[in-house]
Amino acid sequence: MVLGYALWTMAALLLGIGYMYLVLGPLPEATNLWNFFFGKLYVFGLLRMGLIIGSIVTILFIMLDVFLIDKKKISGTNKVWARMLALCIVLAVVATVHYLLEKTIDII
Numbered sequence: 001m002v003l004g005y006a007l008w009t010m011a012a013l014l015l016g017i018g019y020m021y022l023v024l025g026p027l028p029e030a031t032n033l034w035n036f037f038f039g040k041l042y043v044f045g046l047l048r049m050g051l052i053i054g055s056i057v058t059i060l061f062i063m064l065d066v067f068l069i070d071k072k073k074i075s076g077t078n079k080v081w082a083r084m085l086a087l088c089i090v091l092a093v094v095a096t097v098h099y100l101l102e103k104t105i106d107i108i
Contacts, residue, residue, distance in 0.1 A: 005062060005065075008058070008061065008062070008065075008083065008087065009058045009062075011087065012054050012055075012057040012058040012061055012087060012090075012091075013050070013051055013054035013055070013058065014054070015054060015057060015087065015091050016050045016051060016052070016053035016054025016055070016056075016057055016091075017046065017047065017050030017051065017054060018050070019050065019053055019091065019095055020046050020049045020050035020053060021046060021050070024042070024045070024046055027039055027042055027043070028042065053094060053095075053098065056094055057087070057090050057091050057094050060090045060093075060094065061083075061086060061087050061090045064086050064090060065083060065086065068086075069082055069083060069086060
């Protein structure tokens with residue numbers, strides 16, 4: 001059970017990093033020394049915020065899995081598909097809340 005959640009945690013963290021890559025855009029091209037250092041800061045920010053978003057997704061996903069998906073009588077590959085769908089839905093909700101807090105309300 002712990003190994004299964006470790007794999008789902010890695011998937012959620014990678015989804016969080018992927019989401020932040022979509023928000024920040026591609027890495028700027030390094031034409032001089034300053035752009036090289038700004039590129040390193042970009043990667044640091046991408047990983048830091050991506051891991052924070054991924055951690056939030058992980059916590060919400062595990063709570064959803066324990067309290068909802070495990071209670072249902074789903075077996076086999078249907079349970080894997082249900083978990084993948086739940087992970088994507090949780091990521092969409094977290095991304096929406098992040099967008100609302102950052103762009104609309106300007107809290108973040």
